[in-house]
Amino acid sequence: MRLTLLIVLLSSSIFSIAQRIEKTLVLNGTVFAYTYDDTKSIFKKDKSIELEGSLANVQLELKNSQDKVIKTVLSSSGGDFAFRIPTNDKYTITYSKEGYGTSAFDINLSGLSEEVAEWGLILKNIEIILNNYESDKPQDNGEAFGEVRYNETTEQFQFKEHYFSQKKRLFKKDQENTSVNLIQLSLDKNEGLNIYSKRSEKATVEHDEPVNNPAEEQVLDTEGFSENYLTAKERMNAINGISVSHADVTTEDISSLADKIKAERTKLDADRLNAVSEIDFLNIAAREKLLESAERELANAELYIAEQENKLAAQQKFIYAIIGVLVLFIAMAILLLLAYRQKKKSNKELAEKNKKIQDSINYALKIQQSVLLSEDQIKTILPHSFVYYQPLDSVSGDFYWFSKVKNKTILAAIDCTGHGVPGAFMSLIGNTLMNQIVNEKGVLSPAEILTQLNAGIVQSLQQTQNQEAAQDGMDISICCLDHDAGSLIMAGAMNAVYLFQDDTIKTLKPDIRTIGGYTRKGKTIQFNEQETAVKKGDRIYLFSDGFMDQFGGTKDEKYNISRFKELILELKDTPVENQESAFKKSHLDWKGKSPQTDDLLVIGAEV
Numbered sequence: 001m002r003l004t005l006l007i008v009l010l011s012s013s014i015f016s017i018a019q020r021i022e023k024t025l026v027l028n029g030t031v032f033a034y035t036y037d038d039t040k041s042i043f044k045k046d047k048s049i050e051l052e053g054s055l056a057n058v059q060l061e062l063k064n065s066q067d068k069v070i071k072t073v074l075s076s077s078g079g080d081f082a083f084r085i086p087t088n089d090k091y092t093i094t095y096s097k098e099g100y101g102t103s104a105f106d107i108n109l110s111g112l113s114e115e116v117a118e119w120g121l122i123l124k125n126i127e128i129i130l131n132n133y134e135s136d137k138p139q140d141n142g143e144a145f146g147e148v149r150y151n152e153t154t155e156q157f158q159f160k161e162h163y164f165s166q167k168k169r170l171f172k173k174d175q176e177n178t179s180v181n182l183i184q185l186s187l188d189k190n191e192g193l194n195i196y197s198k199r200s201e202k203a204t205v206e207h208d209e210p211v212n213n214p215a216e217e218q219v220l221d222t223e224g225f226s227e228n229y230l231t232a233k234e235r236m237n238a239i240n241g242i243s244v245s246h247a248d249v250t251t252e253d254i255s256s257l258a259d260k261i262k263a264e265r266t267k268l269d270a271d272r273l274n275a276v277s278e279i280d281f282l283n284i285a286a287r288e289k290l291l292e293s294a295e296r297e298l299a300n301a302e303l304y305i306a307e308q309e310n311k312l313a314a315q316q317k318f319i320y321a322i323i324g325v326l327v328l329f330i331a332m333a334i335l336l337l338l339a340y341r342q343k344k345k346s347n348k349e350l351a352e353k354n355k356k357i358q359d360s361i362n363y364a365l366k367i368q369q370s371v372l373l374s375e376d377q378i379k380t381i382l383p384h385s386f387v388y389y390q391p392l393d394s395v396s397g398d399f400y401w402f403s404k405v406k407n408k409t410i411l412a413a414i415d416c417t418g419h420g421v422p423g424a425f426m427s428l429i430g431n432t433l434m435n436q437i438v439n440e441k442g443v444l445s446p447a448e449i450l451t452q453l454n455a456g457i458v459q460s461l462q463q464t465q466n467q468e469a470a471q472d473g474m475d476i477s478i479c480c481l482d483h484d485a486g487s488l489i490m491a492g493a494m495n496a497v498y499l500f501q502d503d504t505i506k507t508l509k510p511d512i513r514t515i516g517g518y519t520r521k522g523k524t525i526q527f528n529e530q531e532t533a534v535k536k537g538d539r540i541y542l543f544s545d546g547f548m549d550q551f552g553g554t555k556d557e558k559y560n561i562s563r564f565k566e567l568i569l570e571l572k573d574t575p576v577e578n579q580e581s582a583f584k585k586s587h588l589d590w591k592g593k594s595p596q597t598d599d600l601l602v603i604g605a606e607v
Contacts, residue, residue, distance in 0.1 A: 020120045021084065025109060028082040029126030029186070030296075031058045031075045033100060052307075053300035054079025055130060060095045065110070067092075078293030085109065087117040092144055100130040103179055106147035106162075116152055123148070123157055127186035129179055145179050148187070159184045254305060257298050264291055361394045361421065368395050368424050371431050373402050379577075381409055384606035386580040388547075390587070391599050397423020398544045398601040401434050410438055410449075411605060412478040413495065413542035417471065417516075419599045429460055430474055430515075446478045446491035447529035450515065454493075454525050457516035464521040473516025477542045481534070481607065488540065488607075491529040498565070499532065500539040503572060505565050508532070538607045539576055541568060546598035547583075552590040559590050576606040 020026065033055040058075040062083055075081045085091055087109045096102035105128070109117075126148075146161040161180045268291060272284050378385060381404045389400065397416040402409070412434065416426035433456040437443050443452060453476070458464060461472055477495035481488055490497050492510025499506040511527050519525065534540075543564075550559045567586055571579050583602050 020122055022120045023087050023117060025085040025087055025107070025121045025123060026082075027085060027107070027123040027126065028080065029124075029128060030079045031055045031060075031081065031095060032079060032127060032129045032182075034129055034131055053303050054296045055097065055100065058095050058097045058100070058130065060093055063092045063094065065090045076293070078296050080293065087112055087121065095128060095130065097130060103128070103130060104144040105179075105183060106144045108147050108149045112150060113152055116150070121150060125186055125190045127182050129182055146183065148183070157187050159187055251305060254298065254301050257294075257301065261291065261294050261298060264294075364421060364424055365394050368399075368427065371428065372399060378402055382411070382605045384576050386577055386583075386604050388580045388583045388587075388600065388602040390546075390584075390596070390601075391419070392546075392596050393420040395421060395424035396599045396601075397427055398546065398599040399427040399431060400542075400601060400603055401431060403434075403438050405438065405442065405444060407483045408444055409481040409483070410444065410446075410478065411481070411540075411542065411603060412476055413544055413601050413603050414474050414476045415495065415544035415546070415599070415601070416474040423599065426472065426474060429457065430476075433457070433460075444480055445529065446480050446489050447527045449478055450476065450491050450493055450511075450527040451525060454515045454519075454527075458519045461516065463516060463518050471517070473514045475514055475544070477510060479540060479542065481540070481605075486534055486607075487531055488534045489529055489531045491527050493527065495542070495544065498541040498543075498568065499534070500541065500568055500572070501534070503569075505568060506532070534607045536607055539568075540603075540605045540607070542603040544599065544601040546600040547587060547602055550587060550591055550594075550597045550600075552592050552594045556594065559587075563590075576604045579604055 031054065033052040035052060054075075056075055056077045056079060058079070058081070060073050060075065060081050060083075061069050062071040062085065063069050071083060073081050073083065083093070085107065090106065090108045090110045092104055092106050094102065094104040109121075144162055146159055148157055148159050150156075151158050159180075264287075268284065268287050271280075271287075275281050275284050373381075375387070378387060381402045387400055389396070389398070391398070397419040399414050399416070401412040401414065404410070414427070414430050414434075416423045416430060418426065430453070433453050434449075437449050437452045437456070441452075443449055457473060463472075475494035477490070477492040477497045479488055479490050479497060488499070490508040492508070493513060493515045494510055496510050497508040499508060508530060513525075548559050548561055548564050551557065552559070567583070571582055574582060583604075587600065
């Protein structure tokens with residue numbers, strides 16, 4: 001009687017010291033928990049499994065082959081659970097907890113021999129697992145991941161994994177930690193315990209179902225029990241008192257819990273040496289079970305502390321990263337502000353400089369316009385004439401020149417090196433020299449005018465000494481129209497003259513050299529001239545290369561000489577004084593959206 005009461009007491013303190021029961025499978029085990037979260041931290045490069053330890057308050061349901069729930073239990077604070085299962089059917093154990101998903105495995109007891117079924121079976125220390133992040137159910141569709149069956153030939157329990165189309169491994173990187181392998185490993189590890197052989201047991205003890213709270217206080221009459229039993233009970237109560245809450249656990253709590261477990265383990269080892277009776281060994285086994293549960297709780301607490309420290313470290317890294325980003329943002333903002341202020345200051349200075357430059361250019365334009373003849377002055381010299389003059393910039397390197405001496409008219413189209421301000425300076429020098437040669441000296445021969453103009457440019461730019469200025473000069477075509485003799489004398493430096501006569505275009509060719517350039521001191525350059533008879537109605541065209549070098553059209557090509565001549569022929573019936581607008585329209589239509597290439601100058605005159 002005392003032995004029976006002692007076993008009842010011990011079995012209520014732990015999930016039973018498993019004993020054989022006829023026609024019953026006595027099964028106990030532990031539920032563990034793990035985390036597999038590949039989105040948990042932005043700082044983790046290698047996502048891995050985090051084991052949490054044993055899991056309390058897991059609901060385990062035992063269903064028979066008709067899918068009827070015949071028993072429901074909850075795991076203890078140490079994650080332990082126990083079932084008594086009749087040895088006559090196929091069963092499914094489904095286990096779940098809110099926030100941890102659902103999983104299941106089968107236990108097939110339907111094919112046992114009568115002898116094994118009558119004697120009863122024991123299956124100890126089954127280990128199963130749940131995930132607290134990603135439910136098992138979506139991977140296994142709520143189906144059992146495998147089946148446990150007793151092999152009467154080997155007298156051992158065996159496990160067979162179920163395969164179906166949607167099944168996936170719960171753990172992607174550690175195949176030894178799958179639910180399948182974990183239960184198989186627990187069977188292999190306890191191979192010597194999970195048997196039914198009569199040689200493994202000396203007595204058959206029947207008792208009540210295991211309770212779900214191993215720490216629940218039991219009130220029993222202990223009168224007549226030995227002093228060893230009472231001491232064992234005190235030791236078990238002491239071990240039951242070893243606990244710590246994860247919610248407010250500290251490193252000091254863990255240290256205290258470890259010291260208590262160590263002290264109880266020392267006492268247990270000492271008592272084990274003094275054990276002699278069956279009751280003593282049952283006491284030792286009960287205390288051992290409770291210590292294992294306390295050690296699992298310690299491991300859980302240590303895992304909890306480690307997890308909190310990892311979370312804190314991750315939070316600190318995140319905070320440092322945010323601070324770093326903010327510092328970088330502030331530094332960039334300061335640099336941008338400084339750059340903006342500097343740019344604003346530079347833009348202001350640049351605007352002031354541009355204004356001064358533009359004012360200077362505008363003044364230079366006034367000077368250039370003052371030295372060029374106006375349209376009324378040109379009409380006075382040649383009534384039937386036009387000038388299409390379009391600078392690339394405000395001022396131009398191209399310029400036209402007209403003069404009438406006695407009954408002879410001198411007209412010239414000059415293209416100076418460069419354009420803009422540099423070209424304008426050259427045009428002022430050229431205009432001044434032309435006035436000196438023709439108007440002051442009275443030179444009317446086009447060839448002699450070019451000879452003296454070349455000498456003047458060489459001297460003005462010191463091109464006999466200064467090699468840098470040797471490239472500066474001008475291209476020119478110049479005509480002398482003798483109204484009394486009815487003749488036209490032409491000379492040119494690189495620029496030709498077109499004479500429209502009898503519905504055809506005659507080209508008066510120039511010398512192939514420019515005005516200016518390096519010349520040995522004292523050397524005189526001579527130019528050639530050609531004379532041709534003209535009559536009333538003949539037309540003369542002088543020009544720079546800007547009109548024909550303009551890019552445009554559908555193929556973005558130059559206007560060229562052939563199109564220029566075609567335009568002259570198309571305008572044969574248009575009075576020459578009205579042709580400026582036609583030349584301007586042809587230029588703009590050809591140019592389109594392309595930029596202007598160079599300064600433009602076209603002079604037309606009718607004899």
